[in-house]
Amino acid sequence: MTTLVPIELIASKIYLIRGIKVMLDRDLAELYGAETRVLNQAVSRNIERFPEDFMLSLTREEILGISQIVISSEIKFSKSVRCFTEQGVAMLSSVLRSKRAVQVNIQIMRAFTQLRKMLSTHEDLKRKIESMEKKYDEQFQIVFEAIKQLIETDEKPKKKIGFTVKEKQKAYLKRAKKKKPSTDGSFTPKAKKIWEAIAGDIQIKILNNVWCVHCRKGSSIGNLTGKIESGMLVLRGTCTKCGGDVARVIENE
Structure with a gap:
């Protein structure tokens, strides 16, 4: 049976904010196949189900900080960004009431358990x-x-699970390859078209912002392949540090 969303992709979207492992509203919406606006509206209608230990509202400083490591170019302009703890994510499936949300949440719970x-x-x-x-x-x-x-x-020497909002983009760029990665023979046609439409500096940022469940920290991806899964561009390859399998999902603009 094919996994709906690979655990590696989910793990790459778990961040450490205020010392808590959380996932952003827009990342969850993408995994659920919904709009961020729709997800937040559902939360607002059921706000009593999301106490402080289930959901955090990021400050402007935190939004600007995390924009350095999140691929989406729009997050830094967002006035409001919500993030959800493991308990908050579990609660989301009860307010969204979609089959996909339930299935994705099962994978998310597995990812949190694996990290724990x-x-x-x-x-x-x-x-x-x-x-x-x-x-x-x-x-x-x-x-x-x-x-x-x-x-x-x-x-x-171990870093904490997830990416902290204080980490700077240059920390990832140090691991970047000077040459733009080739997609010859390793990408499906549609995936190749989407990938090559992304600016080179953004490609570098993507390739050097991959969570490795084997190293338990951020790493770079090598032996790159790409294809479309559930309407999203999914990059797969190996960790440049340990050689373990890693993956990265590209958010839809």
Whole structure:
């Protein structure tokens, strides 16, 4: 059975704002196959279902900040941008009442769960080691200490899940390739036409703003392919850091 929306695409649209993992109203609307205006109208009609821990309204400063890493060229001009936490996303399917919204939400919940499991891995391992320390003789103490140091060292360079609004565009451009990526033989005709209509600097920004679920951080995409899925241009390829599969959806203008 073909997945309605790949988890990799969803993960690339999860941002870290105010220390909370959220998704933007326009990204959710696109995944649901609806207009942002329609989504927000449905939310406004059922505003009592969206308390502060379900939905955030971004400040002007936050909107300008996130516009540096969101592909849509219109977001920086938006007067109002809403973003939804995991609980808020779950609530959306009850107010939109569309079959696609329900199906997409299942994938979104899986994406949030996958990210949460990644974050908890090191903490669980630490707890298990501490439990083992209490059971075994002191001669093993040096082994346990060495293992814990390895875990802590591995954690230090890791970035938080999602993209923070303070990150600058130049951080991604440093990883950009000078040469415009070729689409010969790797794109369907319609996908190629849409991709080549995008300005070169925007293409670079797209290719260097990909979430890798394997690296657990933003990366670049290589071995690029493209095709149209559910009316959207979907780029697929491999992470330039770990070689794992990654994907990126291009928002409709």
